[in-house]
């Protein structure tokens with residue numbers, strides 16, 4: 001939650017982190033996008049997540065799902081399948097998460113991390129996108145983004161980003177901020193968010209000595225990004 005909220009603030013968005021069912025009806029009318037992250041899922045929080053997704057959809061607000069470690073338990077898998085049924089605008093996961101979700105079967109990962117490469121999950125991402133109506137993003141060395149037809153690759157970022165917990169969660173939150181700005185282009189907004197986050201990692205890495213200082217310098221780089229830095233570094237290419 002710390003890295004997600006600080007990533008959003010650095011990018012110019014205004015985060016609010018909520019769990020409580022009773023607050024949602026007051027909060028959701030004022031949001032521009034919703035991010036649901038099942039990272040530390042509990043039975044108490046799941047009804048809030050479902051209610052938030054339903055309310056956002058009813059109010060025409062875009063929402064993004066991060067199916068953290070969906071492969072790890074039946075409880076997570078069932079919860080994510082139900083949430084996907086509530087029509088997220090975007091689903092962003094690592095490769096093992098997207099493969100499990102697309103197959104509606106647990107499979108394996110390592111902790112909350114992926115044991116697959118993002119390029120192993122292209123077919124899974126396309127079938128999940130077609131079945132759910134969501135744009136699906138698979139993070140990794142190359143980030144894959146698809147609406148089931150077009151497939152886009154984002155070639156930004158540094159490997160050290162995997163050594164900071166919740167960089168995946170943070171980029172999912174950034175995707176929500178980008179679709180808040182451009183809700184009619186979720187595919188382009190998702191690819192742009194992944195590229196901008198990756199560029200921030202590349203620029204932060206120039207000053208970092210390891211994961212802890214990269215975390216700091218990545219947020220600083222995101223905050224200081226300008227058009228020239230983005231245009232000179234962005235690497236987005238069509239794959240299919």
Ligand SMILES: Nc1ncnc2c1ncn2[C@@H]1O[C@H](COP(=O)(O)OP(=O)(O)OP(=O)(O)O)[C@@H](O)[C@H]1O
Nearest residue numbers: 094139140141157158159161165166167168169171
């Ligand atoms: N080998 C790599 N090279 C470049 N960038 C990478 C690499 N691996 C991951 N990234 C970037 O790191 C970020 C997090 O991706 P990752 O796939 O590790 O997410 P995740 O497993 O969901 O993370 P978490 O569960 O910790 O939130 C993304 O922006 C991704 O592009």
Ligand SMILES: Cc1ncsc1CCO
Nearest residue numbers: 039040068112165166169
């Ligand atoms: C490590 C971890 N465990 C639950 S959520 C989370 C953060 C990365 O997804």
Ligand SMILES: [Mg+2]
Nearest residue numbers: 068094168169
């Ligand atoms: Mg994750």
